[in-house]
Amino acid sequence: MSTDTSNPSGEVPDAAGHFGRFGGRFVPEALVAALDELDAAYRKAMTDEDFLGEFDALLRDYAGGPSLLYPARRFSAEAGARILLKREDLNHTGAHKVRNVLGQALLTKRMGKKRVIAETGAGQHGVATATAAALFDFECVVYMGEVDTRRQALNVARMRMLGATVIPVTTGSRTLKDAMNEAMRDWVANVDDTHYLIGTAAGPHPFPEMVRDFVRGIGVEARQQCLDLTGALPDAVAACVGGGSNALGIFHAFVPDAGVRLYGFEAGGEGVESGRHAASITGGSSGVLHGTRTYVLQNSDGQTIESHSISAGLDYPGVGPEHAWLHDSGRATYLPVTDAEAMAAFELLCRTEGIIPAIESSHALAGVLKVAPRLAAELGREPVIVVNLSGRGDKDVHTAGEYFGILDKE
């Protein structure tokens, strides 16, 4: 897999992590020293051949990269577009998350820390972190909302098998945002020996920029694979957006390609108009959450509103600040996809391609089914769309089985 870190779009973020009016550091002073230490280690690593070589080798030999770009012919026929799936679901641990985790684990080792903590929603990031902790011999504690530990019981078991301690979080809405609060509290108290391995391109500077750089290989690979396969760049690139790591991962290399449309699909839950959704850009407003300024679901007093999504990995009331900026600058388009639309696309991919996608990734598939006809009309031909299939659906079998009513009753 590629770790090409050249950044032709250059000017953002600034040295303090601001993407336009978004980003920055809204944290307790107690964490600033650790963030500065991390920032220094990350910047040094990104120009260090040894680090980059080690990272590349891990992605290739351990995670199984580069992931394939697969022309999904039967799904394409249904979509009315040529759909190329970036198969991040085939990575070790089953999602794009492993890239970020391996990058941060290498940095943790370089900083001489022996303990990692993480928040997790779907459990994918927790599993990836527990995996890296086993590989690197770190102590590992994963905070997970109590609601999510029930929705994703299999992943809880996986983390424990890998030697991690999973702590169910019982405060607030008992989902991802509360897990992040608890992880922050742990970090404030244990920052000397602990790295907080944030699982998405959000949080205080340098996390959004650093996580993006660790996952941007997805887009670097996909761009070259698409050129090799079709002889041209795609008309559009699409991904689901929770905190935003898989979307930034596949977008970033395409940002300078003005002709390539970028689509981020947010979790629309029961519909944005219902108020029960997780579409922070479509249905939120600018605010400060978890150390960064970005789009947030909040009331007029700035209290965070609970998000809702059938997908635990998208059930978060904020979004990474670079997406907020890509939205404001108009470079990327963000649209909501409802639970029902995502589940229909989930079923369609299962039945047409024999691939069970993560429910998160199914939001991207559903979004593409919606925009493909418009794009075809606009272009006057069949569009080529690269979709980030960010993860596999094994962890979602129970949720999907219940949703479709196909589980045998005892």
Added chain:
Amino acid sequence: MSRIGVAFDKARADGRALLVGCMPAGFPTVEGSIAAMTAMVESGVDVIEVEIPYSDPVMDGPVIQRASDIALAGGVRTADTLRIVEAVAATGAPVVIMTYWNPIEQYGVDAFARDLAAAGGTGLITPDLIPEEAGEWLAASDAYGLDRTFLVSPSSTDARVRMTAAHCRGFVYATAIMGVTGARAQTSQAAPVLVSRVREVTDLPVGVGLGVGTGVQAAAVAGYADGVIVGSALIRCLLDASDSAAGLTSLRTLSAELAEGVRNPAR
């Protein structure tokens, strides 16, 4: 000089520390929080720190989280906090607000500064706002003559202690331990060192918070700091009580014990 500055000067002249007592606005109700804060002042608390309840308080431990959740579930709004400030300021005690940044950003930084000044508040303590991100607040606090208290921590570099203190007005808040709020059996060894580091770069008074819960601890902290900041232990008086009268009684008792402590600094 600000009202808090005057109070700190007077306490210094009397050879004691100031007692700062923290309570979330609207806990257990808006009227209940006014009654609690008034009882604290009557029992010897010098300065009231009103915390705006917030849905995601990452610097707070379980006690303040629980009290904030109760206040928010009761429907308290930012505007209620200002009403509480006004009522408590009428007792004559300086009243300062402690708040995470997002509620202020949503109210409007300038509008909040204007309304806080009008309510008689002295300024803000901002646990998740560092001076580098505080441009709007620096301007608004200057415009309305409000104090700014940023935090310093044992992990802050000397350069950051200097920079942070230079942006403070009223007093500097030294977080005694690396961790979240909550009373602890032992206060920290790091606190006196941190306070002396702050004193090397500023003449502003230094308040120490995080972990203080007894009169003995208050006396110990008063031995090296200008202000002793107590939150969770006071809040627990109300959380643990069987009814509100019993809660106020134990709140008065602990306030008096802490007030006695800051008047007898351990040296």
